[in-house]
Amino acid sequence: SWHLLHTSIRAHQIMRGNSWPRELGGGLGQLGVGLANFLRKRFGKDNVILSDIRKPPDHIFHGGPFIYSDILDYKNLREIVVNNRITWLFHYSALLSAIGEANVSLARAVNITGLHNVLDVAAEHNLRLFVPSTIGAFGPTSPRNPTPDICIQRPRTIYGVSKVHAELMGEYYHYRYGLDFRCLRYPGIISADSQPGGGTTDYAVQIFHDAVKNGKFECNLKSSTRLPMMYIDDCLRATLEVMEAPAESLSMRTYNVNAMSFTPEDLAQELLKHIPEFQITYNVDSVRQAIADSWPMNFDDSNARKDWGWKHDFDLPELVTTMLNFHGSDTR
Numbered sequence: 289s290w291h292l293l294h295t296s297i298r299a300h301q302i303m304r305g306n307s308w309p310r311e312l313g314g315g316l317g318q319l320g321v322g323l324a325n326f327l328r329k330r331f332g333k334d335n336v337i338l339s340d341i342r343k344p345p346d347h348i349f350h351g352g353p354f355i356y357s358d359i360l361d362y363k364n365l366r367e368i369v370v371n372n373r374i375t376w377l378f379h380y381s382a383l384l385s386a387i388g389e390a391n392v393s394l395a396r397a398v399n400i401t402g403l404h405n406v407l408d409v410a411a412e413h414n415l416r417l418f419v420p421s422t423i424g425a426f427g428p429t430s431p432r433n434p435t436p437d438i439c440i441q442r443p444r445t446i447y448g449v450s451k452v453h454a455e456l457m458g459e460y461y462h463y464r465y466g467l468d469f470r471c472l473r474y475p476g477i478i479s480a481d482s483q484p485g486g487g488t489t490d491y492a493v494q495i496f497h498d499a500v501k502n503g504k505f506e507c508n509l510k511s512s513t514r515l516p517m518m519y520i521d522d523c524l525r526a527t528l529e530v531m532e533a534p535a536e537s538l539s540m541r542t543y544n545v546n547a548m549s550f551t552p553e554d555l556a557q558e559l560l561k562h563i564p565e566f567q568i569t570y571n572v573d574s575v576r577q578a579i580a581d582s583w584p585m586n587f588d589d590s591n592a593r594k595d596w597g598w599k600h601d602f603d604l605p606e607l608v609t610t611m612l613n614f615h616g617s618d619t620r
């Protein structure tokens with residue numbers, strides 16, 4: 289739907305000022321608001337600016353500075369950076385894997401042209417730039433179990449192709465122009481208070497909602513589909529940690545990060561420990577299944593652990609307890 293699309297595109301640039309007390313950011317997508325809150329705790333409310341092309345809900349608007357920004361409008365980006373003396377930029381705008389296949393030309397515009405604008409504005413104004421990549425940057429010819437940082441990357445989705453492009457362009461700008469580009473390949477991110485939209489790993493968010501509300505869930509991936517996953521708190525912390533890592537500690541500019549790997553069946557078993565009547569059924573979506581079958585099953589993030597000390601906090605049991613606590617308190 290348009291709303292879904294709208295939520296997941298243009299979602300979030302967040303920029304932070306080091307010496308100048310301004311950050312600009314944006315993003316009303318799955319990760320943007322959580323990241324803004326997280327950065328605001330660390331750097332101060334007024335030092336993070338959230339941006340999107342949509343009108344934010346009241347509680348977000350009142351949570352700190354919010355600004356209109358269109359990733360496809362270069363002049364608008366430049367004006368924001370200059371007027372607010374931005375120094376860090378987090379760029380989250382993207383159409384995700386499944387929705388990208390349904391909107392290839394829009395995905396190409398947002399994921400590729402949008403990235404070009406961000407790279408140029410960051411290089412021109414000497415910004416530190418974070419761009420998330422994904423397990424979706426790998427494909428059927430990549431080693432899947434485990435998938436190391438450096439290996440064949442021939443994804444078959446526009447999302448994956450655009451993310452490989454982002455990794456390579458960011459690294460190119462780094463070596464060619466000295467851009468301080470930092471990139472993490474995220475696994476599927478599971479969050480309680482924000483919804484993803486149009487991804488292949490979305491089932492692992494929706495299952496909690498449906499389990500608590502209805503005691504059952506219809507899964508659009510096969511029961512045995514193993515994918516790398518991470519709880520949002522780990523994801524936000526990894527993002528800040530790599531942004532704060534001393535440049536000398538980074539032997540690369542694009543790192544895999546991971547926490548756990550599970551199948552829908554594993555997740556259902558863990559949920560059954562808390563909700564004994566829970567039932568899962570399977571109605572496979574062929575587009576999502578084909579995508580998932582081409583992605584890593586286990587993600588090797590040993591370089592992140594070695595170089596800048598990455599360590600996840602949440603494994604499957606803690607993930608399930610935390611998500612259920614949230615949804616439980618939500619429905620009380």
Ligand code: AKB
Pocket residue numbers: 384385386421422423424447474475476477484486487488489490
């Ligand atoms: C998706 O499923 O498309 C995303 C991702 C893993 O990048 N959540």
